[in-house]
Amino acid sequence: MPRLGTGKLVIATHNAGKLKEIQALLAPYGIECVSAGALGLPEPAETGTTFVENALIKARAAAEASQIPALADDSGLCVDALGGAPGVYTADWAEAGRFEGGPGRDWYMAMGKVEGKLAGVAAEFARVAAESGESPRELDRSCHFACVLAIAWPDGSHAVYEGRAHGTLTWPPRGTLGFGYDPVFVPLGDTRTFAELDPAEKHAISHRADAFAKLVADQFSA
Template sequence: MRRLGSGKLVIATHNAGKLKEISALLAPYGMECISAGALGLPEPAETGTTFVENALIKARAAAQASQLPSLADDSGLSVTGLGGRPGVYTADWAERQWFEGEPGRDWYMAMGKVEGMLQAIGLEADRSCWFSCVLAIAWPDGETAVYEGRVDGTCTWPPRGLKGFGYDPVFVPNGSTLTFAEIDPDEKHRISHRADAFAKLVAEQFG
């Protein structure tokens, strides 16, 4: 298995929160992380139907454009009572429509969509859910490696906490009473879906 050496690694994201979290996880291994956004790289169309496909699309695009090893994260929330939705469309549910203001993502709106659909089902709605994370590494020559992680929990309402991003304020991991947005970031880094995937990546790439 090919390994990353210390040095520059492009993080294929334009999301500042995601860059900060990934950079913190990789800091002990001598990686200098720079985002695709900081390099001015375009965001490729995520046309895959799985987290693995979308992570590979983003990693390969960044590696080709930068000619540096690149790491992409594709992650999302799946709710049992909604048949696994939003799943790979997690970010799409946060996209504003033309009548909802300036382009961008509105995560409160996205969380509200999940809650609205659960409430429409009624009290019997299954609120169990899970966050998935797929990390894909791509090298400029086309070689790739993929690592998958998961954390299970429950959807809560209303949103609580200011420490997370995305759907974190409505996700309570199993074994806790706090949402991901209330948990100390160091604790979240230890138990999250991204941490699970990173543990597998680190074991193979830096072990």
């Protein structure tokens, strides 16, 4: 399998927030990052049912189209009480629309959808408890962010690295520094959401950082 060296790497994303995080994580290794969006590459259909499958779809498509090694990230929020949902459909829960004059996803709506479904679970617990005369079960708000990083080379080679960040969900959303579901995710050991953490703090403990630590150990170690 080839290894990354200094040079250009396509980041297979059209998400500016995700690109910024990946650039920061790769900066110490002399990697020049260019996004698939900047190269005008189309977004492939993410037809996989796992994070690994979708990350490889994106990385392979970008590497083939650009003839440059490509790195793709597929990540999502997995909520225990919702059976791991939204999982690979994390972005789909944030329906696309136009915001402040440009295209984007409605992440506030997505966070509200998660909270609404949790409220539905809590209501079901209360209904069952009322029928049985017992105290309702406590709602489990534990969750984790999952991240899979896939590197694909134009020759068809690939490598995959997986990371996680465990935490709990809070409501209402707090903070303005993150993106996606960050404003409702409180990492274990802290009381602040990802969106309230300084980016350097978040980078040190995030699911993406966990996956990147594994990538770096494999790709840049002597």
